[in-house]
Amino acid sequence: MSSRKIAKSNLCSLWMKTLGHLVVLSSLNPWVSAYSERERVHDLMSRYPLIDGHNDLALQLRILHNNRLSQVDLHNVSKVATDITRLQAGHVQAQVFAVYVLCGAQEKDAVRLTLEQIDVVRRMCTEYQDFELVTSAQELKNSAMRHKIACLISIEGGHSIDSSLPALRMFYQLGVRSMALTHTCNTPWAESSSKLYKVYQRHNNSLTHFGEAVVEEMNRLGMIVDLSHTSWDTARAVLGHSKAPVIFSHSSSFSICNHSRNVPDWLLKELRKKQGLIMVNLHSKFISCKDDANISRVADHFDHIRNVIGAQSIGIGGDFEGAVSFPQGLEDVSKYPALIQELLQRNWTENDLADILRRNFLRVFEEVERVSEELSAHLPSEVQIPDKEVQNPCRLDLRHPSRKRPPSDQSPSSKAQQRPTGLLTQAVVLLISSLLLMD
Ligand SMILES: *[C@@H]1O[C@H](CO)[C@@H](O)[C@H](O)[C@H]1NC(C)=O
Ligand SMILES: *[C@@H]1O[C@H](CO)[C@@H](O)[C@H](O)[C@H]1NC(C)=O
Ligand SMILES: *[C@@H]1O[C@H](CO)[C@@H](O)[C@H](O)[C@H]1NC(C)=O
Ligand SMILES: *[C@@H]1O[C@H](CO)[C@@H](O)[C@H](O)[C@H]1NC(C)=O
Ligand SMILES: *[C@@H]1O[C@H](CO)[C@@H](O)[C@H](O)[C@H]1NC(C)=O
Numbered sequence: 351m352s353s354r355k356i357a358k359s360n361l362c363s364l365w366m367k368t369l370g371h372l373v374v375l376s377s378l379n380p381w382v383s384a385y386s387e388r389e390r391v392h393d394l395m396s397r398y399p400l401i402d403g404h405n406d407l408a409l410q411l412r413i414l415h416n417n418r419l420s421q422v423d424l425h426n427v428s429k430v431a432t433d434i435t436r437l438q439a440g441h442v443q444a445q446v447f448a449v450y451v452l453c454g455a456q457e458k459d460a461v462r463l464t465l466e467q468i469d470v471v472r473r474m475c476t477e478y479q480d481f482e483l484v485t486s487a488q489e490l491k492n493s494a495m496r497h498k499i500a501c502l503i504s505i506e507g508g509h510s511i512d513s514s515l516p517a518l519r520m521f522y523q524l525g526v527r528s529m530a531l532t533h534t535c536n537t538p539w540a541e542s543s544s545k546l547y548k549v550y551q552r553h554n555n556s557l558t559h560f561g562e563a564v565v566e567e568m569n570r571l572g573m574i575v576d577l578s579h580t581s582w583d584t585a586r587a588v589l590g591h592s593k594a595p596v597i598f599s600h601s602s603s604f605s606i607c608n609h610s611r612n613v614p615d616w617l618l619k620e621l622r623k624k625q626g627l628i629m630v631n632l633h634s635k636f637i638s639c640k641d642d643a644n645i646s647r648v649a650d651h652f653d654h655i656r657n658v659i660g661a662q663s664i665g666i667g668g669d670f671e672g673a674v675s676f677p678q679g680l681e682d683v684s685k686y687p688a689l690i691q692e693l694l695q696r697n698w699t700e701n702d703l704a705d706i707l708r709r710n711f712l713r714v715f716e717e718v719e720r721v722s723e724e725l726s727a728h729l730p731s732e733v734q735i736p737d738k739e740v741q742n743p744c745r746l747d748l749r750h751p752s753r754k755r756p757p758s759d760q761s762p763s764s765k766a767q768q769r770p771t772g773l774l775t776q777a778v779v780l781l782i783s784s785l786l787l788m789d
């Protein structure tokens with residue numbers, strides 16, 4: 351018998367003993383098996399740390415601190431569910447940060463407000479060593495090796511580009527790598543799942559000619575098209591038009607909870623055909639259609655979607671900071687391991703879990719980049735939205751440069767008189783929307 355064989359057989363008997371002990375221990379004490387299960391989850395999530403599809407921390411920085419980053423320590427932020435300490439505890443290695451501005455800003459200063467949200471995410475992700483701003487799949491993977499939390503920037507709502515492809519391109523230059531085509535308002539070119547704002551309503555035209563041009567330009571640039579918040583008709587039209595896979599960054603299953611923000615099975619199947627991704631939203635309202643929910647119900651969404659289109663089409667888009675109620679046991683970003691543990695208990699394989707934690711998102715991102723590469727010979731699109739399709743009084747009419755402008759010598763006092771009402775309205779809108787509209 352060679353020495354190697356002896357070593358091997360010794361190792362074998364050691365294993366058998368250990369296993370024997372484990373079996374005895376776990377039958378004696380249920381805590382042991384629970385403990386080893388948690389260990390297994392942490393081991394799995396260390397190897398495949400989460401890429402989360404949606405987080406609204408930037409919105410909370412606006413609401414709570416008016417974007418004064420110096421007022422907070424991002425390692426430990428009270429009143430929110432997201433900070434560096436908890437992201438690390440939850441094995442979140444990459445976070446898509448939404449830059450979101452109220453629908454009320456459409457036709458007003460949506461572009462400025464969006465720039466300010468991009469600024470605050472960029473500051474967050476460059477001033478803190480634990481974060482790293484990334485703009486490609488490769489950079490995302492590199493940041494994992496450096497044990498950094500990668501930040502991706504995503505615009506939440508097409509109203510942010512004010513129907514302008516040059517504005518879209520400049521947002522790309524600032525690092526934006528995905529955009530949800532709508533939030534709770536229609537844009538002049540795409541339709542929302544919400545009927546809250548009665549703007550740009552139209553029949554049987556859920557993605558206009560200009561809307562198609564937006565999708566084409568996003569394909570050319572290499573920006574991920576996000577269909578969360580769009581109407582199903584718009585989602586179907588985009589799936590028919592996009593050359594690259596698309597995602598729902600934070601939506602769940604309509605069959606499990608019939609909320610209009612969730613995705614019905616027929617649409618999931620269309621998404622699958624395009625190799626797209628649905629990143630399941632954890633907000634209780636979309637999980638159980640009520641204000642309270644539990645992890646088991648969340649897992650029902652995962653099980654159902656896997657049955658319909660397979661684990662390769664699923665990701666996780668927590669929606670923390672964008673919604674008010676989360677399931678028991680999933681109250682903040684440190685709790686993701688509890689969800690993975692529930693799925694392991696439901697016999698999801700480690701392979702499936704590695705897919706939903708990160709590999710699916712990376713595959714989609716890389717495919718979006720590949721399509722962009724393929725389109726690199728195309729020039730930037732010069733499609734412009736027809737004037738009659740935007741009813742935006744803030745747009746200067748450039749065709750009449752010689753036209754006399756209305757007198758602008760308002761006295762300082764008349765300006766001052768206007769200000770309090772404006773601020774009050776803004777504050778009320780902010781308050782209402784933070785209570786009602788966020789998701
Ligand atoms: C975070 O700050 C709170 C007080 O603001 C403190 O009680 C808590 O221990 C801190 N947590 C960590 C992880 O530093
Ligand atoms: C919607 O428009 C398409 C083509 O533009 C047409 O084929 C279809 O019948 C229309 N549907 C309705 C409900 O009007
Ligand atoms: C969801 O289901 C409930 C009960 O079946 C029904 O009353 C409600 O109208 C449905 N909502 C939607 C958006 O389909
Ligand atoms: C979780 O919530 C569902 C309803 O959404 C309920 O039927 C179920 O019993 C709950 N499970 C646990 C373990 O509490
Ligand atoms: C998981 O698999 C085990 C062993 O095959 C089986 O006993 C158990 O019922 C399964 N659990 C679920 C939730 O499918």
Ligand SMILES: [Zn+2]
Nearest residue numbers: 600672788789
């Ligand atoms: Zn949202």
